[in-house]
Amino acid sequence: MHKDSDTALLEDCKNGDRKALDSLVRRYERPVYNAAFRMLGNPDEAADVTQTVFLKAFENLDRFDPKYRFFSWIYRIAVNESINQFNRNKRAEPLADNEASSEPGPERAVESGLINEELQAALMALHEDHRAVIVLRHFTGYSYRQIGEILDIPEKTVKSRLFSARQKMRDRLERRGVFSA
């Protein structure tokens, strides 16, 4: 995951090199944005979180231990910021259980775009801890070990959360008629 070049770019950043900063941001901004988007389901909030993630990372650059990998640090901030934002949203506006409403039949479920919406809704219905492992696995492509490193949890916990999250998503999508039981 660019470990060596990340380290070199970080060193350049510490010396005030804004080109290095630009390169490092370009490398991670899109996956961080996509992870935040899938965690929050809202593009504006994902953009805010992405900006905050990089700001916090570079504000605390002197606290970054180079024996760890930059990507795990920045994704950990991204996940935490996304969860914080999600919780703020929950406090501001409790989520309605939209599963009971607008039951789609299988015919509706196969309409273009609806599956994507249903998948995102199923993702949002998960507990944040479960959503985080799904997002990191499917939208950043990290291995179990790397996800454990990012979230600072044992690999065994990554697996159990991932398996459980998938089962819950699958069950919901079957109830919604997106997948056949």
Add this chain to the structure above:
Amino acid sequence: MIDERTIELIHGGLDGELDSDGAAELEWRLERSEEARRYHDRMAELSDAMEGLSLQELPDSLHRDIVQGIELPGARPGARRSAGSFFGRLPVLARYGLPAAAAVLIAVGMYEFRPAPGDGQEYSNMSGTVMPAPREGGPPLMDSHSFELDSLSGAIRLVERDDGLTLEVSLDAGAQGAVLLEMVGEYVRFDKLESLQGDPGLVEVAERAIRVQGVGHQRFEVRLYRDAADHNMDSVIGLSISSDGKLLNSGELVID
């Protein structure tokens, strides 16, 4: 009932986490259990659907906003370009608070209008919003606001160029010390920073607000456009200049 080992192997196989021994064991287990095969197929279908979700493109200005918001060690002292709390909160403010903030800004203060450099217009002793005639040889001026206070002066001009509306901002803080220029749009959206001269400590351009903070001479341009859905409403930019929390000058620009 599928045992835990089979479940672990099925997910591991879908995630590419199995070595050859694990893959062989999974195959063996799937051959022996119809229930395991059904579970595998259900999870594979979900996994495929997840992989089929498209990656989102980054919003246009996000990269620039991120990079401009970060201060690196070794940067010029006082030249902080921070996304900071104001910018981070702007989307929320823009949705709920900026129209109200604009109204407050517009209501506060007396305006003193002076000609912006090169205007060729006489605005002395005028107050309120002015709508001068187009300048010869330049883009039509829609509105402007100038101020001169001790060691602080500036001009904000709203011009209509062939390619759209542009806000031209010139600010000379001189020995005033750090000043804060804030502009808040009502039924107008700021697009992007077009040019930047000088080295302001901070220039933040969000959809509904611009914030400039620094010392010395600064000049920049910002593209903007009216809200299409609100063409029946006046598009107004409220502006305020302050230092150390004290309001020094305020005004408004109206888009015709």
